Amino acid sequence: MPVIRHTTYIIAPITTCFDLARNVEIHTKTTAKTNEKAVAGVKTGLLNLGDSITWEATHFGFKQKLTAKIIEMNMPFRFVDVMVKGAFHSFTHTHEFVEFDTGTMMTDTFEYKAPFGFIGIMADKLFLEKYMRNFILVRADELKKIAETKHV
Numbered sequence: 810m811p812v813i814r815h816t817t818y819i820i821a822p823i824t825t826c827f828d829l830a831r832n833v834e835i836h837t838k839t840t841a842k843t844n845e846k847a848v849a850g851v852k853t854g855l856l857n858l859g860d861s862i863t864w865e866a867t868h869f870g871f872k873q874k875l876t877a878k879i880i881e882m883n884m885p886f887r888f889v890d891v892m893v894k895g896a897f898h899s900f901t902h903t904h905e906f907v908e909f910d911t912g913t914m915m916t917d918t919f920e921y922k923a924p925f926g927f928i929g930i931m932a933d934k935l936f937l938e939k940y941m942r943n944f945i946l947v948r949a950d951e952l953k954k955i956a957e958t959k960h961v
Contacts, residue, residue: 811933813919813942817949821956823908826915827885829956830904831856836864839951843867843944848874858882861893868896868940877902898922898929915952917945 819826829835832855833847847853849863856862856879863876875895882888885906892900900921907914923929923937 810920810922811938813921813938813945814916815942815945815949816914816916817953818912818914819953819956820912821959823906823913824885825959826913826952826956827888827904827906828855829952829959830906830915831879831888833862835952835955836948838955839948840866840944842947850876856888856890858888863894896924898924913956915949917949919945 833851833853837846843866845864845866847862848865850861852862858879858881861876861878863874865872865874867873873896875897876893877890877895878893879888879890887903887905889901889903891902898921900919903916903918903920905916905918907916919941921941923933925932929937
């Protein structure tokens with residue numbers, strides 16, 4: 810199962826970073842390139858333990874839906890969401906936050922399994938892992954910009 814890990818240092822308090830990362834409207838802003846929007850479950854505000862959300866987005870030219878559920882929440886240090894239904898065979902996305910004197914270290918760990926067996930493994934090697942790594946990196950950079958602007 811591939812694992813993508815990305816760490817970003819944000820000059821903002823841990824609670825700001827944590828809340829922005831689980832905010833539905835902010836998620837929509839940070840994933841604007843894929844036209845991501847909440848279409849079912851929690852559609853606004855902050856996601857909490859036990860919440861489910863269905864996202865609709867365009868990836869690889871196809872409109873897709875994915876439902877995720879928050880299965881772990883340790884405010885303001887960590888939350889975990891898992892795919893309940895969607896294009897992947899499975900995924901777990903762990904969001905971790907560590908506070909320092911001058912800001913917060915945010916780490917995304919995305920573990921996933923591509924669908925379709927051997928074909929999925931080949932797709933992962935050819936393009937999916939690179940695509941997902943870029944998706945997570947862009948979202949983290951956008952969160953950083955929002956958090957640091959909000960903090961100033």
